Amino acid sequence: MARVCQVTGKKPIGGNYVSHSNIKTKRRFLPNLQTKRFFLAEENKWITLKLSADGLRTINKNGLYSIVKEMRLQGQHI
DSSP states (O other): OOSOOTTTOOOOEEEEEEOTTOOEEEEEEOOOEEEEEEEETTTTEEEEEEEEHHHHHHHHHHOHHHHHHHHHHTTOOO
16 A cells, blocks of 8 residues: 555655755655554444544544545545
């Protein structure tokens, strides 16, 4: 699976390493992804999501079921 948060859509971005002599070389900034299992009480089953720390906060704020409904409307298979 790609390094993309399933809830927020965060993905790696590019940038530069900058040395003391100001030489720039390419690097990647990776999102803080966690694999987490949730129990979806409305459907009586466990689901596994790959999400960023920000996505976990979004689930805590809005509720798991509402987030899963939005993801299914966007066409994601859960």
